Amino acid sequence: MSQSPLQVSRKKRLSRTASSIEPSGIRRFFDLASTMDDCISLGVGEPDFVTPWNVREACMTSLEQGYTSYTANAGMIELRSAIARYMLDRFQVTYDPDQEVLVTVGASEAIDLAVRATIDPGDEVLIATPSFVSYQPLVTLAGAEPIPVVTDADTKFKITKERLEAAITDRSRAIMLSFPNNPTGAVMNQEELQAVADVAEAYDLLVFSDEIYAELNYDATHTAFSALEKMHDRTVLISGFSKAFAMTGWRLGFVCAPADITQAMLKIHQYSLMCAPTQAQHGALEALQNGQDTVTKMVSSYRARRNYTVHALNEAGLTCHLPGGSFYAFPSVEATGMDDETFAEKLLIEEKVAVVPGSVFGEGGVGHVRCSYATSMDALQTAMGRLDTFVNRHKK
C-alpha cells in the first residue's frame, strides 16, 4: 500500500509552549491509587465535607427561578458586593466591588489571569515553593520564567527575605506566594509577611497572593497581604470558595486587585470564559451571607484532625512541624532513608495508603510527603496505624 501524501507531509500540531510543560506529577499517583480498591487516601486536596446544604439549596432555587443566563462578565454585582463586604469584615481590606473585584472560574483561573494580565515574555516570577502545582506551568505558558524560591523545614516552610532577595534579578516582576500553604500547611504571620512586603516595595514587584486557605487557619487570624502597609496597590489577592466552603466542584473563585489590574484581567476573562457559572454564583452568594457558622464548625473539625495527625506522624517517627493552616501535614520521610517518591509508592503498594510525594510541589518538597487530613477520623486512625507499621519495617 502506498502512503498517502497527506501523511507524508503532516505538520507538527502541538505548540512549543504546550509541549514544553510537563503533566502534573500528581497524575501518576492518581493512576496508581485508582487501581486499588481498599486504599485509604491521604492524597486528596479538597475538603471531605459536602457543600453546606443552604448553599446547595440556594443554587437549586436559582435554577427553579430560571436564573440560567449569563451574568455580568465580572460576576453578579450582588456577589461582588458580598465579596467586598466579606473581605472587609474578615480581613480588613477594602475593595470596590465595581472595579476591583472579579469573579472567576476557581482560584485556578484567577492565578492564570493574574499572570497573563501583568507578565510579559522574558519576565521572571519568583515562586515560593513547595507550592500549588499550577503556578510554575502558568508562568511558563505566559512565556515568562518561573524562578523558585525554596522554603524548607529549616525555615518552617516560610519565605525569608534573604532567599527572596537572592533570587531577584532586573527581570523580576512579581512574587507568587500562598499562605496557608498547600502542601506544607505553613502559615506566615503579619511580621513575616511584612518582610516579603519590604522586598516587594524595594524592588518594585507585584505580589500574587493566593489566599484560598485563609479561613483554614487554626492558631491565628489570617493576615491578608494587601492589608500590609503600602501593599494594597501591589497585591493581586486570589481566593475562592473551594476550600473554606467545601465547594471545589462548583468552580468558583475571585480576585481582588487594584482597578487597572482587575480590569485587564477582566478583558482576558470576558473573551476566554465570558462569566463564571451563574448557578455557582448564586450558591456562593448564600455561602458568604449565611455560611460563616458552618465554616467555623469545619475549621474546628480540621483542627482536631490536624492535631491528631501531626502527633501520630511524629510518634511513627516521621518528623513533622505543626502546620498552622490548610489541611495538610508535611512530614519528612528521612527516617526511612527513602526518597519521597519511593516512600509514597511503597506505602501505597505495601500498606494501601496514598500520600503525595513532596517533590511534585517543587524543589523544597523533596524528602517530604503531603498527607491530607481532610478525611474521617476512622480513616485517619487506620492510615496512621498502617504508616506506623510501614515506618517500623523500613526504619534505617
Added chain:
Amino acid sequence: MTKDKEVELIRILEHNGRIESDVLAKMLDESEEDVKKTIQKLEDDHVILSYAAVVDWSKIQSEESIAAMIDVKVTPQRDVGFDEVAARIQRFPEVSALYLMSGTYDLSVVVEGQTMAGVASFVSNKLSTLETVLSTTTHFRMKKYKHDGVVFNQDEKDRRMVVSP
C-alpha cells in the same frame, strides 16, 4: 484544660462516645492523663450522663419497637410548676424522653413499647389518670429519618477522586 478545649472534648464525645482517650489527647493536643481526668470530672458532674449507640432497630425485625409522641396538657401546680408531674411521668420505664414545651400543650412525652396496644394502654391507664393531666394527644411514629443528628439509611459515599492537587 481550658474551657474551650473542654467544650470541644464534649462535642467530640457527643458524636463518638467510643473514641479512645489517647486519640482524644492527640486531637486536643493535651496529655492523655488530662483528658481522662477531665472526662472523669464531666461524668462526676453529670455533664456527660451516658454513652449510647444510635441504633437503627428497623434493621432488626424481631426487635422493632413502637414509639409515640404524646402531647400532654397539665395543670401546673403552685410553687413547683410542671416539675412535680414531670418527675412522676419520667419514672415510667416506657417513657424514653420527656420535655417541657412552649405552645399549645405543656409536656411532650416519648413512649416506646413493643406493641401499639401496649403504648395505648400506657396512655389510657397510666398517663391520663394522673391527677394533673388534663388531656393527651398521641402521635405514633411511622419512620425514623434522622435522630440525634444522625441520618438513617444514609448512603453518602466519598465522591472525591483518590488523589488531587
